[in-house]
Structures are given as C-alpha cells and as structure tokens.
Amino acid sequence: MEILSCSVNFVKSGIRVSFPPFNFLQFVLIFLAFITKSTSIHRDFSEVPYSRYCNDVVRESPFTETQLLRDNFLRLDKAVYSLGNENPQFNFNPVSSQVASFSTREAYETKSKGIVKVNAVLNLVGAGIIDYFSGNTPRRRLRLVKFRPPRWEPRTNVGAGFRLFGFWDSNSGKLCMVGSGSVSTLTPVNVVFKLDYPNSSVLDTSLINGTLQSITPSGSATYFKPISILGVSRMGYNYTYINKEINNDGFSIYDDLENTSLSLPDARTAYRRGICSVITWGLRFELDYNTYDCKNVSCSFITVGDETFPRFLSIKVVDCLEDGKVRYILQFSNSTYGRGMSFYPLTSLVAEGVWNKKKNRLELVACQLFDKMSARDCSIRLAFSLPSNLSLQNRSSIIGRMWSTKRKNLGHVSIYSPANLHSRIKGASYEYSQHKKITNLCSKTLDSNTQGKKETYPDENSPNLRFDMLVKNKKGQMAYGYASPFYIGDRFYSSFSMIEGNHSSINKYINISYVMSFTTRGEFEFGGKIPGSKMVEISAEGVYNTKNGVICMIGCKHMPYEKFQKKRSLDCELLININYSKRGSVHGSIKSTRTRPDPLYFEPVKFGSSSITTVQARESIWRMDLEITMVVISNTLACIFIAFQLFHVKKNPEFLPETSIIMLTVLTLAHMIPLLLNFEAIFIKNRKQNVFLGTDQWLEVNEVLVRVITMVAFLLQSRLLQLTWCSRNGNENNNNKDKNLWEFDRKVLYVTFPLYIFAFFAHLLQLHASKSMTFWGELESYFGIVLDTFLIPQIVFNLFCDTCNMVLAPSFYIGSTVVRLLPHVYDIYRSHSSLWFYDKIYANPGMDFYSTIWDVVVCFGGTFCVLVIYVQQRFGGRSVLPKRFRESFMYQKVAVTTQEG
Numbered sequence: 001m002e003i004l005s006c007s008v009n010f011v012k013s014g015i016r017v018s019f020p021p022f023n024f025l026q027f028v029l030i031f032l033a034f035i036t037k038s039t040s041i042h043r044d045f046s047e048v049p050y051s052r053y054c055n056d057v058v059r060e061s062p063f064t065e066t067q068l069l070r071d072n073f074l075r076l077d078k079a080v081y082s083l084g085n086e087n088p089q090f091n092f093n094p095v096s097s098q099v100a101s102f103s104t105r106e107a108y109e110t111k112s113k114g115i116v117k118v119n120a121v122l123n124l125v126g127a128g129i130i131d132y133f134s135g136n137t138p139r140r141r142l143r144l145v146k147f148r149p150p151r152w153e154p155r156t157n158v159g160a161g162f163r164l165f166g167f168w169d170s171n172s173g174k175l176c177m178v179g180s181g182s183v184s185t186l187t188p189v190n191v192v193f194k195l196d197y198p199n200s201s202v203l204d205t206s207l208i209n210g211t212l213q214s215i216t217p218s219g220s221a222t223y224f225k226p227i228s229i230l231g232v233s234r235m236g237y238n239y240t241y242i243n244k245e246i247n248n249d250g251f252s253i254y255d256d257l258e259n260t261s262l263s264l265p266d267a268r269t270a271y272r273r274g275i276c277s278v279i280t281w282g283l284r285f286e287l288d289y290n291t292y293d294c295k296n297v298s299c300s301f302i303t304v305g306d307e308t309f310p311r312f313l314s315i316k317v318v319d320c321l322e323d324g325k326v327r328y329i330l331q332f333s334n335s336t337y338g339r340g341m342s343f344y345p346l347t348s349l350v351a352e353g354v355w356n357k358k359k360n361r362l363e364l365v366a367c368q369l370f371d372k373m374s375a376r377d378c379s380i381r382l383a384f385s386l387p388s389n390l391s392l393q394n395r396s397s398i399i400g401r402m403w404s405t406k407r408k409n410l411g412h413v414s415i416y417s418p419a420n421l422h423s424r425i426k427g428a429s430y431e432y433s434q435h436k437k438i439t440n441l442c443s444k445t446l447d448s449n450t451q452g453k454k455e456t457y458p459d460e461n462s463p464n465l466r467f468d469m470l471v472k473n474k475k476g477q478m479a480y481g482y483a484s485p486f487y488i489g490d491r492f493y494s495s496f497s498m499i500e501g502n503h504s505s506i507n508k509y510i511n512i513s514y515v516m517s518f519t520t521r522g523e524f525e526f527g528g529k530i531p532g533s534k535m536v537e538i539s540a541e542g543v544y545n546t547k548n549g550v551i552c553m554i555g556c557k558h559m560p561y562e563k564f565q566k567k568r569s570l571d572c573e574l575l576i577n578i579n580y581s582k583r584g585s586v587h588g589s590i591k592s593t594r595t596r597p598d599p600l601y602f603e604p605v606k607f608g609s610s611s612i613t614t615v616q617a618r619e620s621i622w623r624m625d626l627e628i629t630m631v632v633i634s635n636t637l638a639c640i641f642i643a644f645q646l647f648h649v650k651k652n653p654e655f656l657p658e659t660s661i662i663m664l665t666v667l668t669l670a671h672m673i674p675l676l677l678n679f680e681a682i683f684i685k686n687r688k689q690n691v692f693l694g695t696d697q698w699l700e701v702n703e704v705l706v707r708v709i710t711m712v713a714f715l716l717q718s719r720l721l722q723l724t725w726c727s728r729n730g731n732e733n734n735n736n737k738d739k740n741l742w743e744f745d746r747k748v749l750y751v752t753f754p755l756y757i758f759a760f761f762a763h764l765l766q767l768h769a770s771k772s773m774t775f776w777g778e779l780e781s782y783f784g785i786v787l788d789t790f791l792i793p794q795i796v797f798n799l800f801c802d803t804c805n806m807v808l809a810p811s812f813y814i815g816s817t818v819v820r821l822l823p824h825v826y827d828i829y830r831s832h833s834s835l836w837f838y839d840k841i842y843a844n845p846g847m848d849f850y851s852t853i854w855d856v857v858v859c860f861g862g863t864f865c866v867l868v869i870y871v872q873q874r875f876g877g878r879s880v881l882p883k884r885f886r887e888s889f890m891y892q893k894v895a896v897t898t899q900e901g
Contacts, residue, residue: 050166053192053215054176058167061110063117068107072234074118074168074175074197076102076208078316079231080342081124083132098126099342100229102195102210114170120177122193122212124227125159126342133160133183133224159183162212164193173198178215189222190215195229200236203352204367204378206327208233230345230369232318232329239325241365241378242352251356251363254383254401261360261385262425275355275362276320278425279328279384279398285313287332287402288414288568310334313415316343324355330366330382345369349380361385362400379405384415391431392513392541392556393570395419395486416568419539419558420486420515430487432511434554438542441575441593442552446509446545457549457580460488460510467586467609471518473525474603479536480610481518483578486539488512513541514553516576516590518607527557527571527592527602538590540576549580555590571600585609623830628706630826634819635709641815642716648809649723656727658807660797661745662752663790664721670787671714675707744800751796759785788820788858791865798869798877806873813869817862824855 051060079100106119166177175195182188195210210229216222245251264275289309310332318327330349346369353364362385367378384400400415458464466484485493489511516538524530542553555574578588586609594601649656728741791813798807871880 048178048180048190048192048215050176050178053178054166054194057174057176057194058115058169058172059112060167061112061115061117063108063110066109068109068116070104070107073107074102074104074120074195075234076100076229076231077234077318078342079208079229080345081126081212081230082228083128083225098124100124100231102229102231110167116168116170117165118168118175118177119163119165122162122164122181123159124161124212129160129183133189133222162189162191162193164191166193168197170199175210189224197233197235200238201233202238203241203350203365206233206237206350207231207369232327232350234319237319237327239352239354241367242325242354242363245365245381246354246356246363250381250405251359251361251383253403254361255359260388262388262427263357263360264355264425274320274322275324276317276326278386279315279326279362281315281317283315283398284418285315285398285400286416286418286568287311287313288416310347318350324357325352326354326362326364327352328364351382353382377406381405382415386425386428388427389429389431390487391433392539392554393433393572395421395539397421397425397428419537420517428492429490430492430513432513432541434541437554438552441554442542445552445577446543446548446550448548448550457546459546460512460544465493469516469518469586469607470610471590471605471607473605475525477520477522477524479518479520479524481516481536483514483516483607486513486515486541488544508545508547510544510546511541512544512551512553513539514551514555514576514578516540516555525602526605527600538574538576540574542576551578551588552576553578573600627826630822632705632709634822635706635713637819638816639709639713639716641812641819642713642720644815645809645812646716646720646723648806648812649720652806653727655805655807656724657741658797658801658803658805659720659724660748660794661721661724661728662748663793663797664717664724666786666793667790668714668717668721670784670790671710671717674784675710675714741801744797747800748793748796752793755792756786788824788862789865790820791817791862791869795865795868795872798872799881800877802877804873804876804879808869808873810870814866817866821859821862824858828852828855828859 054060079102081098081100083098101123102120104118104120108117110117160181160183162179162181164177164179166175168175173196175193175197177193177195178191179193180188180190191212192215193210193212195208197208197210198205208229208231210231212227212229214223214226264278287310311334312332314331314333316329316331318329320326328351329343330351331343332347332349333344348369349366350369351364351366353362355362361383364382364384365378366380366382368380380402381404382400382402384398386397387394387399390397396416396419398417398421402413402415465488466482468482469480471479471481487493517535519535520530520532522532524532524534524536526536530536537558538555539558540553540555542551544551553576554572555576556570556572557574559569559571573593575591575593576588577591578586580586587606588608589604589606591604592598592601649659794808794813868880
C-alpha cells in the first residue's frame with residue numbers, strides 16, 4: 001500500500017506542512033474507533049424500551065426543555081451493593097469494599113405533574129465484578145481467544161459503569177431507569193434500574209434501596225443476577241430527631257461524665273474548619289465497656305452477630321453543614337475493615353447531630369440500618385467532647401459516650417480516639433503526673449556523665465528529637481517504628497514547626513512526653529508473643545537533660561484487645577531511656593519494672609535510630625561534595641602521572657620494551673570499563689544522590705568532568721601501551737631479546753591470571769550475597785580492585801627480566817599508587833569520624849572490598865609494591881629474592897651448535 005510509505009501534505013499560503021504518516025493514520029483510526037464506539041453506545045442505549053420495563057413503576061411522559069438544578073438531586077455517594085442475594089440487606093460483604101455511586105447528569109420537567117425526566121450514571125467498584133457479570137462459567141459459550149498478557153500489572157479493583165435514563169415520581173419517590181453499560185472489555189449489558197428515593201426524608205427513612213437487573217433472558221451471555229444497592233439520601237433531608245432530643249434535654253446525662261471540653265474556633269465555618277475537620281471521614285475510635293452495666297444489659301448490638309463486644313467505631317461523613325449539623329454513618333467492627341470507603345449495614349448506624357456551642361460537644365442520635373428481629377431502632381445516643389487536659393494515661397483528643405434510651409439494648413460505652421493522635425485542638429494542654437515516680441527511678445540516669453562533657457545535644461526546638469528506630473530484643477527479633485515527642489513542656493510538638501537550635505538549651509531539665517510506636521515483622525517477644533505485622537504503641541513522659549542528652553521516662557504500653565474483653569488496659573510499669581550520642585545517633589532501652597513472676601514482665605529491649613538528623617544530612621552533603629572533588633582531583637592526577645611516564649620513555653626509548661604489556665593492558669582496561677559504564681549512565685539516569693541535594697545540576701557538571709578526565713586517562717594509557725607494543729615489534733637488531741621479553745610477559749600472564757580470576761569470583765560471591773549490584777556494577781567495582789594491584793605484573797616481569805633499568809618513572813608508579821590508596825585512607829578516616837552511624841552510602845562493604853581490614857591490606861600492599869619496584873630498578877629485578885632463589889633463575893639452557901658436513 002503506497003499510502004503507508006508516503007506522508008500527507010497540504011499547501012496553504014505558500015507554506016508546506018508535512019505530517020508523519022504513522023501519526024496521521026493513528027489519528028484516523030482513533031477517530032473512527034471513537035465514532036464507532038459512540039454510535040454503538042447510543043444504539044444500545046436507545047434499543048432499551050423504557051415503557052416495556054418501567055411503565056408499571058413510573059409512566060413515561062414527554063419532557064420539556066426546562067432543566068432542574070442538580071445539586072444533590074437523586075444522588076448516592078459511597079453507597080454499597082450486594083451481589084445477587086435473596087436477602088440483600090443481611091448479606092452485604094463486611095470485608096471487601098463494594099462501593100456504588102449514582103449521580104444525576106441531567107434532569108428535565110415533564111408535562112405530567114411531579115414526574116421528572118432523568119439522565120444519570122451508575123458506577124459499581126469492587127472485587128469480583130468481572131466474574132459476577134461473566135456468569136461464573138468458564139467461557140459462557142464465547143469463542144476462546146488466546147492473548148498475550150499485558151506488560152503492566154492489572155488493577156485489583158475494577159468497576160462497571162452504566163448510562164441510564166428514566167423517570168422519577170417526586171410524589172411516590174419511585175425511580176425507574178433503563179440503559180446499558182460495560183464491564184472491562186465484556187459485551188455491553190442492557191439493564192433496568194429501580195430505586196426508592198423519596199422527595200424528603202428524616203433519620204429513620206433516609207435509607208435508599210435500589211435494584212439493578214438484567215433485561216436479557218436467564219442463560220444468555222449478558223445475563224446476571226440482580227444487584228441490590230443501599231445508600232443514604234442526599235436530598236430534602238430534615239434534622240428532626242436531633243432537634244427533638246435537644247428540646248427534651250436528652251443529653252443531660254453527659255454533663256458531668258467528662259472533663260472540660262474545648263470549643264471549636266467557629267462551628268459555623270466551612271467544612272474543613274468545622275466539627276467535620278475534627279471528627280471526620282475514616283477516624284477510628286476504640287470502645288470501652290463499663291463492666292457494671294454489662295452485667296445487667298447486653299453490651300452489643302443485635303445486628304453485630306457473633307461479635308459480642310465490637311472493639312472499634314469508624315466514622316463516614318454523609319453531610320456537614322455550616323450551622324454545625326452533621327450526618328454520619330457509624331461502622332462497628334472488631335478489625336480494620338471498617339475504615340474503608342464501604343460499610344456493612346448489619347453493624348452500622350446512621351446518625352444525625354449538631355455541635356452544641358454551650359456544652360462544647362457533638363450530640364448525635366443514631367438509628368440501626370437493619371435489624372433482623374424488629375423494626376428499625378433509633379434509641380441510640382452518642383456525645384463527643386474535646387478534652388482540654390491530656391495526661392499519660394488519657395491521651396485521646398476526642399472522647400465520648402454511647403448509650404441507649406432503651407436500656408435493654410445497650411449499656412454505657414466509653415469512646416476514645418486513638419491515643420497520641422497527631423491532630424491537636426488549639427488550647428489543649430498536657431498534665432505531667434509521674435514526677436514522684438520519675439524522681440525515684442531516673443535521678444541517677446539523668447545526672448550521669450555530665451562532668452567534663454562539652455558536646456551539644458538537640459534542644460527542645462530541634463526536629464531531631466523525632467527519629468525512626470529499630471527495636472531488637474534479646475532473642476534477636478526485630479521491629480521497626482518511630483519515636484516522637486508528644487508535648488515538650490506545655491507545647492505540642494510538631495517537627496514541621498520546630499527549628500534546630502545552634503546551642504544547648506538554657507534549661508537543664510525539661511519536661512517531655514513521647515509517643516513510641518513500632519510494628520513487628522515476625523513473632524516478637526514483648527511481654528507476651530506479638531504476631532507479625534502487629535503494632536505496639538507506648539505513651540511515655542519524663543525529663544530530658546539537655547546537658548548530657550539523656551531522656552528518662554515512665555511508659556504505658558497499650559495492651560492488645562482480646563476476645564470478649566470489655567475494658568481496654570494499660571501496662572504503665574515501663575522504664576524508658578533515650579541517649580543522644582556525640583555521633584548524632586540515638587540509642588536506648590525499654591525495661592519492665594515488674595518482677596519476673598509477673599505475667600506482664602518482659603526482658604529489656606534495645607532500640608537505635610535508623611533515620612538521619614539534620615546535622616547528619618548537612619554532613620552527608622558536605623561529604624558528597626568532598627568525595628566528588630576527590631574523584632576529579634584523583635583522575636586529574638592519574639592523567640598527569642601517565643603523562644610523566646610518557647615523557648620518561650620519550651627521553652629513554654630503550655626502556656620501553658622492558659615495560660610489562662600485561663600491566664599496561666590491565667591499566668588500560670581498568671580505565672576503559674568505568675568509562676563505558678559512565679557513558680551508559682548518560683542515557684540511563686539513576687542517581688540516588690538527588691535525594692540529599694534536591695538538585696542534580698552540580699552532580700551533572702562533575703559527572704561530565706569525571707567522564708572527560710577518565711577519557712583523557714584512557715587515551716594516554718592506550719598511547720603508552722601502543723608505544724610499548726611497537727617498541728618490541730619494530731626493533732630488528734634486538735629480535736631475540738624481544739622474543740624473550742614476550743616470553744617473560746607470557747609467564748607473567750600465567751602467574752597473575754589465576755590471581756585475578758580468583759579475586760573476581762570471590763568478589764562476585766561477596767556481592768551476590770548482598771544482592772545489591774548489577775553485573776556491570778560488579779565489573780566496575782572489580783576493576784577498581786585490579787587497579788589497586790596494578791604494579792604486581794611489573795614486579796613479576798622484573799623477576800624474569802632481571803633488569804636494573806629505570807623502566808617506570810618514580811612519579812608514575814609512586815604517584816599512581818598514592819592515587820589508588822587515597823580512597824582507602826579516606827574510608828578509614830570516615831568510618832571513625834562520620835556522625836552518621838549508618839553511613840554506608842559511598843563505601844558500602846556489601847558493594848566492594850571496602851572494609852577496615854581491606855583498607856589496611858591495600859594500603860600496606862600498595863606501599864610494599866612501591867618499595868619492591870624501587871629496589872628492583874636500583875639493584876636488579878631479582879634483588880628482592882633470597883640468594884638461593886636468585887641463583888635458580890641463573891640456570892638457563894645453553895644453545896648447542898652443530899656442524900654439518
């Protein structure tokens with residue numbers, strides 16, 4: 001086809017424009033596909049007759065061009081759906097998130113009074129949608145097509161979307177719609193959707209039920225069982241229950257149950273500043289049951305099923321008005337699934353309420369969504385307040401109570417937001433209550449190691465008081481988490497607002513409280529066996545001595561809930577020490593003050609910081625600049641020393657043949673491999689250093705310099721190799737001598753090659769154990785090791801050649817050796833002076849033979865090789881050997897001549 005090989009051109013006003021043929025054809029195909037898809041959707045949409053499926057619900061009526069406002073009109077947000085159950089209200093999935101949303105796109109008046117023409121979209125999102133619409137049969141009589149799997153990982157949650165049109169009767173609240181949609185790449189599905197959506201609602205009538213049905217016969221390819229949808233009305237809602245309860249003074253029993261509550265800045269402000277910014281979507285509370293009440297009445301909802309005591313309550317916002325009125329869905333659970341977008345109707349309440357300005361509390365009236373035994377119950381009351389005083393054992397920033405006006409259903413239940421929640425209400429203060437206990441247990445620790453110490457430690461304004469930590473017990477079991485101040489003095493701690501001080505605090509002792517949280521990877525012994533992926537949370541308060549960097553605190557461990565447990569519990573017999581060292585690292589311990597027979601006793605655990613401080617970050621940036629500069633200077637010096645050798649052989653060309661070809665080849669390859677890898681890095685950029693600098697302009701400039709200088713060193717080294725090679729092959733007068741020199745180099749290869757092979761495999765074995773580098777990275781690292789020992793081939797060559805000529809210029813072999821030893825000397829210095837204990841960015845022992853032992857070996861080995869070369873070039877190649885070994889080299893075969901004839 002000629003059209004595929006030509007471009008499309010047009011001329012306008014003398015200007016010739018050319019479009020690439022592939023882009024043009026691609027545009028045409030996409031346009032045709034869009035037109036075809038749009039046409040097919042419109043055809044499927046119009047093929048569904050409304051009167052056939054919906055006239056018995058809401059009669060079809062001609063509509064006018066008068067369009068209605070669509071704000072919250074016939075809308076469902078974060079509703080749930082149930083797949084094909086006979087009793088859908090009792091069979092919604094409590095674990096998976098099956099979310100439905102219904103929104104009106106267009107609404108028109110009709111010629112029939114109270115009838116509205118509606119165009120809308122229905123979306124279903126959740127796992128199992130494709131399998132459900134596929135009919136649960138292997139192929140559903142569809143043709144089996146083999147396909148190549150996608151290169152990307154498919155999404156776990158997929159959705160179904162439907163375009164619908166129909167009519168809504170505002171008098172009866174009946175809505176019936178027809179339309180079509182598709183799931184993934186399946187054939188479009190024609191559906192009918194029926195919904196009961198009243199024109200107005202109150203708390204106990206705000207629940208919306210609907211059904212999505214297939215209009216194709218059972219057994220067909222697009223048939224599916226009915227899907228039930230459940231949501232909360234967003235239109236015409238009236239807050240009647242809460243107003244009536246307030247008028248009846250129904251929340252007066254809460255007046256004397258809690259501490260003084262904080263007020264909101266302005267309850268009539270926008271959503272983000274009102275009560276919904278505090279008690280908001282996804283917030284999870286802990287429930288604490290009163291033991292006395294639970295003896296006389298049931299402390300569980302009938303709808304919870306087998307869960308006798310639900311442990312958690314999570315909030316899902318339905319509405320939040322400017323006058324402080326709210327609507328929530330309250331989800332009860334014994335696990336974390338209640339925090340998702342979905343909710344489980346049998347363990348949920350729908351609630352309405354208002355922020356009471358006078359009492360500074362949120363008051364709620366709640367109804368059960370479903371009840372298996374009786375009619376919907378709206379006797380449940382909740383009240384939330386914001387405590388103005390926090391302490392070690394009471395750190396919840398939101399507390400509340402839940403009770404029932406019918407005491408047969410529910411006793412009084414206390415509600416607590418998670419302890420140590422980072423969102424704080426302005427005006428809250430912290431009360432330190434453990435002064436006496438801290439004095440008895442911490443006096444010696446706080447006053448230790450203060451004599452003669454001149455180091456400075458983080459002050460109360462430093463962000464370094466927060467750190468990530470690694471926790472380890474005596475069995476070697478590990479856990480990972482963080483430690484952060486909660487209050488410092490009377491101020492709430494926020495690492496974003498703290499500025500590091502340049503000097504120690506004026507105050508020697510500072511009251512401080514902490515949050516410590518860590519998650520176990522596997523089983524962890526800590527006052528009992530804690531399974532993997534479980535979080536341990538500790539609240540602590542104590543004193544910080546800014547003069548020696550010691551924090552001593554009393555801690556409370558939040559005990560995990562057990563089945564049928566009614567009250568939450570704390571273990572407040574913990575002693576916690578945190579020590580800031582002059583290296584910038586942090587280490588500490590957590591001990592139990594209980595005795596061994598106590599079931600809550602545990603062996604001490606230790607922890608250390610695994611995060612970098614601001615001081616260490618500055619040091620890392622400075623060190624990075626220093627190391628880049630060192631690389632540039634080292635490569636420049638290498639070029640200079642090679643140039644000195646070239647000048648040396650130019651003045652003394654007779655010395656060139658006695659230079660080891662093996663040594664020069666090793667040096668050339670060692671410069672070539674990094675050069676090739678750096679050239680590849682131009683196209684594949686993977687710079688971890690950007691995390692520290694925030695910009696890579698300085699790195700790019702230095703990378704160019706390093707590559708250019710490495711290229712110069714490679715060219716100079718190649719020139720030296722070429723001159724040596726030619727000097728051996730171009731001298732006809734010394735042909736026999738040159739043959740002996742080639743033989744010597746062959747023996748050098750026999751001696752050194754096994755050493756290099758052994759070093760290479762040992763290097764690979766070490767790196768593969770750490771699994772930290774690619775093959776090319778390993779090769780570059782290996783040739784770095786080879787460069788450290790570049791003089792060994794020349795030493796062996798001198799042994800065979802036994803020359804005392806100054807083949808190598810002192811500036812070359814001494815200077816090149818010094819350049820190779822500098823990184824190892826620097827590594828020894830850095831390992832003993834770096835402030836960051838975990839600092840292994842540039843000289844990682846797992847990525848190279850950089851370690852204290854290897855650094856020392858290389859330094860002594862390089863110095864020894866320089867001394868050997870010096871002795872060989874002054875007294876002879878074999879002068880470094882003992883006399884008896886030296887004589888064994890003197891015995892050579894004597895050529896035998898014979899006369900013919």
